[in-house]
Structure formats: C-alpha cells, structure tokens
Amino acid sequence: MFARNFLRLLVLSQFAASAPLIAAESEKPDRRGIAAYVSQQALPVQLDGRLDEAAWELAPLNARFYQFQPEDGRAAPEQLRTTVKVLVDQDSLVFGIRAWNSDPEKLVGALARRDKVARDQDYIGIWIDPSGHGRSAQFVRINVAGVMSDGIYRADEDEEDLGPDYPVESAVQLLPDGYTMEVRWPLASLRFPYGEAKPWRLMVERSVPHADGMLLLSAPLEKESLHFIAEMEELEGMEQVLPVVQDKPYWELRPELTQRFNSDYGQRSSKTNVGLDISARPRADWVFNATLNPDFSQVEIDAPTSNGTNRIALSLPEKRPFFLESADVLGMRLPAFYSRTVADPRWGMRATWRGADADATALATQDRAGAVVMRGSPYETQEHASAGDSKATLLRARQHGGEVVAGLFLSDRDYGGGARNTVLGMDGQWRPPSKGDGSLQLAWTAMASRTTAQFDAEGRAAAAEARSSGYGYGRMNYSSDDWLNIAQLEVIGTSFANDNGFVPQAGIIKGDVELNRRTGARKLLLFDAYETELHLGLRENRTMKQETVERWLRPGIWFYAGRQTRYWADFGFDRQRGRAGAALHKTPAAHMGIESTPSPWFVKLKGELTLGRQLDVEADKVGKGGKLELEANLRFPLPGGWSLESDHQWNRAWVDHENLPDFSDSAWRWVGTLHATPRDALRVIVQNTSSQRQDLPPQMLEPWSERYRHRSLLYKRTTRHDRIVSIGATTDANGALPGANKGLTLKVQWGI
Numbered sequence: 001m002f003a004r005n006f007l008r009l010l011v012l013s014q015f016a017a018s019a020p021l022i023a024a025e026s027e028k029p030d031r032r033g034i035a036a037y038v039s040q041q042a043l044p045v046q047l048d049g050r051l052d053e054a055a056w057e058l059a060p061l062n063a064r065f066y067q068f069q070p071e072d073g074r075a076a077p078e079q080l081r082t083t084v085k086v087l088v089d090q091d092s093l094v095f096g097i098r099a100w101n102s103d104p105e106k107l108v109g110a111l112a113r114r115d116k117v118a119r120d121q122d123y124i125g126i127w128i129d130p131s132g133h134g135r136s137a138q139f140v141r142i143n144v145a146g147v148m149s150d151g152i153y154r155a156d157e158d159e160e161d162l163g164p165d166y167p168v169e170s171a172v173q174l175l176p177d178g179y180t181m182e183v184r185w186p187l188a189s190l191r192f193p194y195g196e197a198k199p200w201r202l203m204v205e206r207s208v209p210h211a212d213g214m215l216l217l218s219a220p221l222e223k224e225s226l227h228f229i230a231e232m233e234e235l236e237g238m239e240q241v242l243p244v245v246q247d248k249p250y251w252e253l254r255p256e257l258t259q260r261f262n263s264d265y266g267q268r269s270s271k272t273n274v275g276l277d278i279s280a281r282p283r284a285d286w287v288f289n290a291t292l293n294p295d296f297s298q299v300e301i302d303a304p305t306s307n308g309t310n311r312i313a314l315s316l317p318e319k320r321p322f323f324l325e326s327a328d329v330l331g332m333r334l335p336a337f338y339s340r341t342v343a344d345p346r347w348g349m350r351a352t353w354r355g356a357d358a359d360a361t362a363l364a365t366q367d368r369a370g371a372v373v374m375r376g377s378p379y380e381t382q383e384h385a386s387a388g389d390s391k392a393t394l395l396r397a398r399q400h401g402g403e404v405v406a407g408l409f410l411s412d413r414d415y416g417g418g419a420r421n422t423v424l425g426m427d428g429q430w431r432p433p434s435k436g437d438g439s440l441q442l443a444w445t446a447m448a449s450r451t452t453a454q455f456d457a458e459g460r461a462a463a464a465e466a467r468s469s470g471y472g473y474g475r476m477n478y479s480s481d482d483w484l485n486i487a488q489l490e491v492i493g494t495s496f497a498n499d500n501g502f503v504p505q506a507g508i509i510k511g512d513v514e515l516n517r518r519t520g521a522r523k524l525l526l527f528d529a530y531e532t533e534l535h536l537g538l539r540e541n542r543t544m545k546q547e548t549v550e551r552w553l554r555p556g557i558w559f560y561a562g563r564q565t566r567y568w569a570d571f572g573f574d575r576q577r578g579r580a581g582a583a584l585h586k587t588p589a590a591h592m593g594i595e596s597t598p599s600p601w602f603v604k605l606k607g608e609l610t611l612g613r614q615l616d617v618e619a620d621k622v623g624k625g626g627k628l629e630l631e632a633n634l635r636f637p638l639p640g641g642w643s644l645e646s647d648h649q650w651n652r653a654w655v656d657h658e659n660l661p662d663f664s665d666s667a668w669r670w671v672g673t674l675h676a677t678p679r680d681a682l683r684v685i686v687q688n689t690s691s692q693r694q695d696l697p698p699q700m701l702e703p704w705s706e707r708y709r710h711r712s713l714l715y716k717r718t719t720r721h722d723r724i725v726s727i728g729a730t731t732d733a734n735g736a737l738p739g740a741n742k743g744l745t746l747k748v749q750w751g752i
Contacts, residue, residue, distance in 0.1 A: 033234040034202050034218065035060035036086035036093075038241050043089045049173035051085075051096045051180050059085035059096065062218065065206065069215040070530040070560070071521075072223050076216045082206050084218065088237060090245050093185045097124050099206060101178040106210040108600045109144035110635055110643035111675035113683075114718075115162040117141040117149035119213060119564055120603035120635075124181050125205035127153070129232055130190045131354060132198025133400045136328035137229050138190060141205075142170045144179055145643075146678055152327050155227040156405075156429050156443060161327055163317075165721045188250040191328070192242070194285035197356035199239075201232035209597065213564035223531070224479045224518075226431070226439045246284035253278055253752040254722055258295040261744045265737060277322065289350045291322045295747070296344055304667035304689050308627055308653035309617040311380035313504040316340055326352040326361040330396055332427060333445055335471060336409060338502035342392055343370040360397040367392055373413075373455065373499050376492070376506040378543045379579050379617075387459035390415045392500050404430050413499035418463035419453035421499040425471075438480030447471040451497045469493030471503075484516040484533070494544055508549065513538040522559070529559040537570065548584055551575040554591070565596040578617040585622045587613045604633035616655045616663055618693075619701060623662060625655035645673040665691040679719060685712045690735075707735030722751025 037059040045053050062084045065076040076082060079102035087094040101107065101122075109121045117123050123143040129136065135156060141149040148170065151162040169184045192200070204218040219231035254277040261270045278290040302316055315334055323339035329352055330337055342348075348365035371386045391414045398407035406428040414420040425447035432440055447470065454464040472491040478484070494507035517534040539552035556570030569592040577584045589612025596605045607630045614625030634646040651667040667689040674682045692705040714728035726747050733740040 033199075033236040034062050034084070034086065034204075036088050036235060036237045038088045038237040040241070040244065041089065042091060043087050043094065045087065045094050045182070045184075047169055047171045047182050047184055049171035049180050049182050051098065051182065055087055056085055056096050059087055061085060065204075065216045065218055066220045067214065068205075068217045068221050068223070070212055070562070072221065077211070077214075080206075080208055080211060080214070080216065082204075082216060084204050086202075086235070088241050090187075090241060090248070092187055093128075093190075095126060095181075095183040095185070095204075097181045097183070097204070097206075099124065099178045099181070101208070103210060104174070104176060104178055107144050107174070107179070108209050109147070110637045111145050111641070111678060112143075112147045112635065112643065112645055113673055113681065114147070114165070115149045115151070116645070117143045117147055118603070119207050119215070120209050120597045120600070121207065122179075122209065123207045124183070125207070126183060126185070127203040127205070127229060127232065128185070128190060128235075129201035129229065130192035131356075131359075131400075132201055133405075134201065134229065134232070135400070135405060136331070137201070137203075137232070138164075138166065140166065140168050140183070140185070141207075142168075142172070142181065142183060144172055144174065146170055146172050153229060154328065154331055155229055156331060156441075157333075158227045163320075163323075164327065167721050187245050188248075188281065191287065191352075191354055192246075192284050193354050193356045194246050194283055195356065200235040201229070202235040203229065203232045209564075209600070212562050213597065224439065224481055224484070226441050226477060226479050230439075242284075249283065250281040251279070252722070254749060255752070256295060256747065256749040258748075259746045263742045265739045265741060285354050287326075287352045289322065289348075289352075291345070291348045293346060294320075294322065294348070296320055296342075303649060303669055304651060304687065306627065306629070306651040306653040306665045306667060308614065308625075308665065309655065309663055311617060312376075313374060313381040313383065313502075315502050322348055322350070326350060326363070326396075329354070329359045329361045329398065330394075331398070331407075332396075332409065333473065334502040335473075335498060336423075336425060336427070336445065336447065336501050337394055337396075337411065338500070340502075341371055341373070341413075341500055342367050343372070343386075344368040357401070358397065358399045361394075362396070363392075363394045365392045366390075369459075373453075374502065374504055375455075375497055376504050378505060378508045378547075378549050379577075381504040384455040385459045386415070386455070386461060388415060388461055390461075394500060403432055404428060411498060411500045413453070415453050415461035417461075419461040421449065421451045421453055421497055423447050423449045423498045423501070438478055438483070441477040443473075443475045443477075445471070445473040447496070447498065449493075449496050449498060451495065451499075453499070467495040467497075469496035469506075471496050471498075482518050484514075484518060486512070486514040488512040507544050508541060509544070510541045511539065516558070524559070524561075527561050529561045531560040533558040535568070535570065543580070547577070547580065548575065549577050551584075556591075563597050565594070567594045568592065572612070576615045578615055578620045582620050585613075585615050587615050587622060589613060589626070601635055602632070603635050604631065606631040614655045616657070619657075619662065621657060623655045623657040625653070625663075627653045641677075643675045645671070645675070647671045663691075663693050679717055681716050683712075683714045683716065685710065685714075687711075705735075709733040709735070709740075720751070722749065724749045 043055045065082045067074040081100040083098045085096040107122045121143040123141045125141040127137045127139045137153045150166050151164050153160050166189045171182050173180045206216040208214040221231045256275045258273040273295050275293045280288045345365040345367045350363040352361040367390050369387050373384045375382045393412040395410040409425050411423040427445040430442045450468045452463050452466050453461045470493045475488045490510040492506045492508050496506050515536040519532045522529050522532045535556040537554040541550035553573040554570040558568040560566050572589050574587045575584050576587045589610050591610050593608040609628050611626040613622050630650045632648045636644045649669040654664040669687045672684045687710040690707045694703050710732050712730040716726040718724050728745050730743045731740050
C-alpha cells in the first residue's frame with residue numbers, strides 16, 4: 001500500500017510539474033554563436049601548440065572576450081587579447097587559442113598534480129555542454145605548463161566536480177608576447193543525445209593572475225547570474241558532423257593489478273588483486289560501464305576534518321571513477337545518493353542514456369562487508385559498519401525543459417534475509433526567464449522510505465518490523481544587481497533512512513534564510529574592494545516535538561578585493577541544545593574567514609576561525625573555545641623544469657571550562673609533491689591527528705586521549721590518463737598501541 005500510493009503521487013506530481021515544458025521549448029534565447037570549421041575527414045593537426053598547420057587558416061576567428069573578474073561587463077584589455085579557433089572532424093574537437101600578454105615574464109604556471117590548476121595560474125579553460133540543456137557542462141583547464149584540471153559542472157548547485165578525467169590532449173607554446181595552445185578533445189568522451197537535439201554550448205575562459213586575478217570569458221557573464229554557465233554560446237556547425245559520429249561505437253578496457261605487502265603490528269600478509277573496468281558507447285546516447293573486483297582503496301587518504309564535540313557526521317568527496325560517469329544525470333542532493341556508502345564491491349554495473357529532452361541512469365553493485373550505514377537522529381549520527389554483503393540499486397530519470405527539469409528515482413539496499421531499505425523520490429528545479437529584475441530558481445526534493453533492516457552492535461543486519469517515513473526539501477535562490485538571497489526548508493521524518501544516501505539527521509525540521517545586500521565597489525580603510533555585501537543569516541532547527549536543536553542569528557559582511565582576496569565575518573547570536581531534554585544554551589561567537597593568493601609562489605591562503613562560547617555536547621556545558629581551519633599552499637619552480645608543491649593544512653577545535661582545557665581535537669597534514677616531468681611525480685604525505693578530553697567535576701566524564709600518525713611515499717608515472725604505474729609505501733600508527741601498520745603497494749592500470 002505504501003509503495004502504490006506513493007507511486008501514484010509521484011506520477012501525478014511530475015505530470016503537473018512537466019506541464020510548462022512544451023511551452024518552454026518554444027522560447028529560444030537570442031545568443032551569438034562561436035563559429036567552427038567542420039570537416040568530414042580527419043584533420044591533419046600536429047599537437048605542438050604552434051597553430052601553423054593549414055587547417056588553422058580555414059577556421060573562423062572568434063575574438064570576443066569579456067571581463068568577469070575582478071569587474072564584470074567590461075571588454076577584455078587590448079594587451080590581453082585572446083582569440084579562439086575551433087576545428088571539428090569525426091574524431092574530435094580541436095581548439096587553437098592565441099593569448100597575448102604585454103608582460104610575458106609574469107606568466108604563472110608550473111608542473112603540478114592533475115586537477116590542481118586554479119586561479120593562481122595562467123590557464124585556458126574550455127566548457128562544453130553537449131546536451132544544450134544549460135544544466136551541466138564538461139570542462140578542462142590547462143595551464144601554461146600543460147597541467148590539466150577537468151571535471152563536470154552542475155549548474156543547479158553551482159558546483160564543480162573534479163572527479164572525472166577525460167582523455168584530452170594539449171600542447172603549449174610560449175611566445176615573446178604571450179602563448180598559443182592547442183587542445184584536442186575526443187568526441188568519444190563527450191556525452192550527447194542521439195538524433196535531433198539542442199545546439200551544443202561552448203565557453204572559453206582565460207585566467208591572468210598578474211592582472212589582479214583577472215578572469216576573461218568568451219561569454220558576457222554577469223556576477224548576478226545564478227551559475228557560471230548561464231551565458232554559454234552555441235557552437236556552430238556541429239549539425240554537419242554529428243549525424244556521422246553519433247553511430248560510431250567506442251570501447252575501452254582498463255585492467256588493473258594491485259599487489260600489497262602488509263605488516264599489521266607484526267602480522268605479515270600479502271594480497272594480489274586483479275580488476276577490470278569496462279566502458280562501452282555503442283552510439284552517442286548510450287554509455288555502459290562495468291567494474292569487476294575493483295581496488296577502491298584510496299591512493300591518497302582523506303584529509304582530516306574536525307567536527308568539535310558535534311556528533312553529526314560530515315560528508316566526504318567522491319574520488320572513485322566508477323561513480324562519476326553519470327554524475328550529471330544523477331544531479332541530486334546528498335540525501336538521495338552518496339556513493340561513499342559503497343565500500344568494496346565485487347562488481348558494479350551502470351547504464352546511462354541521454355536524450356534531447358530527457359536522460360536516465362541505472363546503477364547496481366554487490367558490495368562486500370564494511371559499508372558504513374548511517375541512521376540519524378536530531379542530535380547525533382549512528383554509524384554501523386555492515387558486517388555482511390549487500391546489494392545496492394539506483395534508478396534515475398529526468399525530463400528537461402527550458403524552465404523546468406523534473407526527475408524520479410528509486411534507491412534500494414538489500415542485506416538479505418528480508419532486511420532492506422527502499423526509497424522512492426521525486427525532485428525538480430524551476431528557473432523562469434529573467435525579465436531584467438533578477439534571476440529566480442526553485443528546487444525541491446521529496447522522498448519516502450521503507451526500512452526493515454536493523455543492525456546489532458557487530459554490524460549484522462536483521463529483518464525487523466517495517467518502518468516508513470518521509471523527507472521533503474525546498475530551496476529558493478534569488479539573484480539581482482542588489483541582492484543574493486537563499487531560503488531553504490528541510491523536513492526529515494523520525495524513521496526516515498536512505499542507506500544509499502547521506503542522511504546524518506532524522507526527526508527534524510530545518511529552516512535557513514540568507515540575505516545578502518550587494519553594496520558594490522567600496523573604498524575601505526586599507527584597500528579598495530571590487531565587491532562588498534552585507535549579510536544576515538537565520539537558522540532554526542527543531543525536532544518533530546518542537547524542541548529547538550539550534551538557532552542562529554548572524555549579521556556580517558563580505559568583500560572581494562585584489563589578489564583574489566575574499567573575506568567574510570559574522571557575529572553569531574546562537575543557541576544550541578546538546579541532547580533531548582537538556583538546556584538550550586547561549587553560544588555567541590565571532591566567525592570569520594579569508595581566502596587569498598598572496599604571491600606567485602604562495603598560491604593559496606585559506607582560513608576559517610570561530611571564537612566565543614562553545615557547547616561541549618558530551619558534558620552539556622558551555623565554555624570558551626573555538627574552531628580553526630587553516631590551509632597554505634606553496635609552489636616553487638625548480639631548475640630543469642622541475643617543480644615542488646607544498647600543501648599544508650591545520651585543524652583545531654577546543655572547549656575550555658574554568659580556564660582549563662577540557663576538550664581538544666587537532667590535526668596537521670602536509671602533502672609535498674616533486675614533479676620531474678609532466679608524467680613523473682613523487683609524493684609525500686605526513687599526517688598527525690590527536691584528540692583528548694580532560695574533564696573535571698562535576699561532569700565526571702572519563703578522560704581519554706587518542707593519537708594517530710600517517711606517513712606515505714608514492715612514485716607515480718602517468719603515460720596517459722588511463723595508463724598509470726605507481727608504487728607506494730605507507731606507515732600508520734595508533735598512539736595507544738606499540739609498533740605500526742606498514743605497507744608496500746604496487747599498482748598498474750592500463751587502458752586498452
């Protein structure tokens with residue numbers, strides 16, 4: 001009865017939500033295009049960065065570029081002229097970029113890790129939306145040393161996902177007055193519909209850090225836009241080549257071999273793992289992926305985070321390629337699907353389809369024991385390490401329109417023996433046309449769960465009486481010349497669970513409002529700010545029994561200035577409750593943060609600091625305390641074209657009662673990478689974490705202390721994106737135990 005009634009509700013709701021789609025399709029915005037030269041034959045372009053082949057003489061010149069930062073709406077400076085030419089054949093898109101610079105000695109760019117190309121470097125970025133929906137884009141950024149960052153951008157959340165890696169090739173040629181760059185992007189790695197579809201969209205960006213962090217775009221994007229790809233332009237001529245290439249099949253096999261030798265506190269062991277990834281695209285709109293016995297252990301461990309005495313779990317980013325193929329189609333908030341819930345699958349399969357007006361994906365895996373299952377409550381997250389195998393299934397479909405996108409999904413986790421968790425849901429977004437008075441976006445999610453799985457202290461799942469519950473979420477974003485406002489409401493039922501998702505709390509109602517008054521450029525005491533904002537944040541978090549868990553009132557300021565400096569400060573008139581029935585404590589505190597690029601070698605300084613009254617949840621007592629997160633990234637060019645990256649991170653949270661330290665949680669992490677060539681790198685990770693409690697009467701809590709230490713050394717050779725050989729050594733030590741866990745790993749991945 002539960003599933004049948006909810007399915008009826010979904011069908012009716014989605015039909016109503018999709019009603020304006022037909023009308024929206026007829027409204028085509030007036031956009032200028034980016035011209036390309038299209039050939040039915042392979043174009044003989046040698047990728048050397050020189051732009052001297054005859055084919056480049058045939059390509060139209062696109063020379064329109066606009067400033068986006070530090071000040072939008074202005075034409076690109078003449079001394080920083082940028083032009084783009086595009087060649088298209090049956091195999092790839094080839095871009096030829098000419099970037100002038102009156103101060104070429106100030107170009108910034110050295111060898112670095114993949115996906116580390118950022119605004120502190122001179123780079124060219126290429127953004128492509130092959131579906132034409134304007135909801136997502138595949139992108140690459142390539143700096144003047146040839147280092148690449150790539151990923152997927154999702155417009156609805158205005159966020160970049162650097163997980164996907166594309167087989168894009170590039171070459172750069174430095175010149176006395178700037179540089180030229182050639183980029184080849186295979187059509188096989190671009191995901192587009194079959195048959196008639198919307199025009200492809202394209203945008204090219206150029207970063208010039210020495211010109212006060214200037215960012216130039218080929219599209220006239222304004223800062224009040226809701227997202228970064230709001231003004232992408234049509235790539236002209238693709239209709240001439242797509243009928244030929246859309247039936248062309250592509251296959252890729254990626255076997256991998258991992259050999260490990262471990263000494264676990266004196267107990268020696270070894271393990272050999274052979275896995276295989278398969279990717280097949282029989283035609284343009286279908287992609288099939290399979291993984292057999294993959295090695296999902298992370299080559300680089302997660303950076304430590306400090307949650308203080310809070311008992312609510314934090315999410316972590318995805319790093320495993322199997323889950324990234326359909327990230328644009330999934331396009332859901334964390335509660336719906338969180339791939340970290342899959343720990344060590346024996347196998348996994350996924351199929352993804354992309355049409356002109358709709359898309360869909362299906363994913364299934366058989367996971368071994370070890371998956372972390374979260375069950376939330378208003379005040380804490382209970383995590384169970386599943387002691388048995390399970391099967392995870394996800395089905396997802398969406399319909400697109402010019403204004404509305406509406407989706408359905410099904411999530412299921414089966415532990416066997418009648419123990420399972422099933423979630424049905426719907427979601428959508430509505431983005432009406434802007435009429436010059438601002439941009440509006442509405443987003444919603446509704447889910448219903450049915451759970452029969454319960455876990456004992458050892459993580460064993462057993463069938464229990466079914467519990468049904470629901471989840472609802474709504475958000476409104478409004479952006480104009482004068483305002484940037486966000487309002488959110490989230491309702492999570494007491495028994496709601498999604499074992500394939502991220503639901504750290506349950507039984508709560510949360511409301512958030514952010515009001516940001518844009519006050520334009522201002523001359524401050526020590527410098528000029530390009531942008532300033534006055535901020536007011538409001539939050540109310542209550543249980544279903546109307547008990548306040550958390551209440552915020554936070555006025556503050558934000559500004560953007562030279563050297564890509566962003567600074568914000570809030571003063572929080574907050575209240576917080578640590579557990580049911582306890583007092584609602586006053587926790588006033590100052591919150592501030594800064595992000596900047598101090599110099600060409602000091603490429604990133606980022607810090608967040610909270611100081612004031614902090615709630616010690618375990619002791620249910622307020623004391624003086626705070627939280628500090630600090631990141632400092634350094635880059636040093638070395639002789640012979642070598643380079644060194646040195647990234648530092650510090651975290652600390654503490655609470656002091658009666659001027660004595662009661663709780664502290666600290667972490668330090670250093671990642672150093674030495675690059676000898678674009679293919680060879682040697683990386684070192686040093687990471688220390690410690691936490692302790694020293695309680696005094698009358699709390700009578702048991703004192704404890706924990707210390708962990710990680711050291712690793714990894715050599716990695718990458719001949720292309722899917723051909724990697726690495727060898728690494730690790731040492732992990734628990735301060736409470738003598739000795740350490742030591743390991744040696746050899747891993748070979750070889751794409752065919």
